[in-house]
Amino acid sequence: MATSRSDLGAPDELSDRERRAVEAQLFRLADDEYVQAERYTFWQVRAPTLESDLAVANNAQDELGHARLWYDAIQQLGYSEESLLWESEPDDFQHSTLVELPFSEGEWGDAVLRGYLYDVAEEIRLAALEESTYREIRERTSRIQGEEDYHVEHAENWLRRMADDEEASRRVQAALDRLYPYALTLFEPVSDGQGDGDNGDVEQDIVDLGIRDATLAEMREEWETRTTAFLTDLGFEVPADAEPVTPTGRDNEHTQHWHDLHAEMVSSYRNLGRHEATTLMDDE
């Protein structure tokens, strides 16, 4: 896996081409984690046990922390927290549509399965970033992997228990049928921001420049193999020949659910008439 490609250098040393590819990688990392965390909060007061409340709250805090690390790296490239989040528009975001779907009350199986599908993809993606030629990605990856360790384990434990119960496994199966095509959008190409509908180059650049050492197709294949083996073993039926739904999210197009969540997310900032994101220790 070691690459002989040279290090891309500091944020202000990137060429236009390198910068475009670095940004394309960073935005999907940040937006996926951020929106996954926003949705997790639904379960903080609804999970079936106190321990699950805590586990979900902790997962959400982990993902928010990771989103912050990735948004920090994006801010080194000249963006502000305000423009990235509070003064953004819904179609600025490139997260997969899997993470923006709302939960229905009682569908704990959806939450567990979604966490599983997402976190396996996350593990595969982080592994492909370990040797990144961009230091700001490489160093954060190692830090985040340590904190992601137990997410998959938590989801797998729940899925094993649910597979033993008829009603629970029926619900997990229904969630699997529904969510699988959304999960596949995790491996779709991003829009390259050129607005010409040609997204091939930036995805190829991410791999050619050594920012990530696996292609989207390779990561998807590894994810399908791993999730299919585990879920099949528990008696679930993984949809065959599924294809990613559109919009994919990666192309800046989203379901109405994201537009609604985004409006909630920025409502306090807008209602308070804010023009900057303040922090606890501001002197002024």
Place this chain on the structure above:
Amino acid sequence: MSSEPNGPDEFDRPRADADATPCGYTEYDTKERTTEEVPATGEGADGLEREVWAALYEVEDPEMPVSVVDLGLIYGLELDDGAATIDMTLTYSGCPAREIILEDVEQAAESVDGVDEAEVRLVWAPDWSLDLVTEQGKEALREFGISVER
């Protein structure tokens, strides 16, 4: 007590499992590190640098009465003509006290005569773990009630 107490030789006192850790999801292992350069603790510093380290020692984690230096969070200190640059990491990426700690550290450095401005640079490599805590820090954590291996 109806029965005689056991003599010291007979009493089968329960022993802790040597491999047990207080929480199954917290790593207490010492990691192999490729660098011995972190944390920085100011050992051997003199002059103005020593004074800045003394000020940093006064900054405690908002959630635990332990100095950020003893927690091993400071990775480096550079002084350049009245400007202090501090490389620092955090124990957890989702740390809600991030702004408070960074502000405290900058203010502490700036409180030293001869330092006009201080800036903290957050760094994430190498990973922070419990083995970066100094002996003094481990003692303080134990006193606070956190189990840290000796």
